[in-house]
Amino acid sequence: MLVFAHRGASGYAPENTLAAMDKAIELGSKAIELDVHCVEGELVVFHDRRLEGKSTGHGLIHLSTKADLDKISVGGQPIPSLWDVLARINTVAQGDCTVNIELKGVGCVAPFVAMYPRVLNELGFSNQQLLISSFNHLYLSQVKQHLPQVLIAPLLGGIPLDLAQVVTDLQAYSLHLDVAFISQAIVDDAHRRNAKVYVYTVDNSDDIQTLKAMGVDGIFSNYPDKAIVAATLPLT
Ligand code: G3P
Ligand code: MG
Secondary structure, eight states: OEEEEETTTTTTSOTTSHHHHHHHHHTTOSEEEEEEEEETTEEEEOSOSBSBTTBSOOSBGGGSOHHHHHTOOBTTBOOOBHHHHHHHHHHHTTTOOEEEEEEOSTTOHHHHHHHHHHHHHTTOOOGGGEEEEESOHHHHHHHHHHOTTSEEEEEESSOOTTTTHHHHHHTOSEEEEEGGGOOHHHHHHHHHTTOEEEEEOOOOHHHHHHHHHHTOOEEEESSHHHHHHHHHSOOO
């Protein structure tokens, strides 16, 4: 079972910061998930659509400026650019870490499509090391149209009537499901369509055992070290 450090090792360090990425790798993570918004054409790593709550800033992130972000702290850490985070992960993990980039914000697609070739050529990532997910399936279809080689992953917050049909529609590599709505029917349907099934957000070992028994391929955890241990326990 693949364990993604959710927003980095967000149980131990401020989420989506360089510190959370460093901690994830230190804990042995071979996969990291992070969230992306666009600020003045640049992709930055942050979860919420608004700055207040998780940072010292205020207002909608996509209407802020890079100068605003420079003054903002997330638990004492800066809001990093996607470029800096990817560079850091591939350097520290020496190329041995998959990154799931979740496109969240307004205007993310064009800067992502422009940046992608440089991520391969200048940072040394492979296509297989990068997985692009979103709840916004239109974003994924646009990414796939411009970059057919990219691995994409639709996120679902529930179970649709047509189960995993979106996997076929988008030629997705994996389907990312909410642990609160997981069902054997959608796991099996995704597998029939040759997609992996990754489930968020899973921190409890009894949930991990249940998902393993269902044949789930991976999970997102805020405590990746504990999840890695729980995921290797034999089924009872
Ligand atoms: O990508 C899995 C999970 O991160 C999706 O939900 O809200 O935590 O970004 P959220
Ligand atoms: Mg996310």
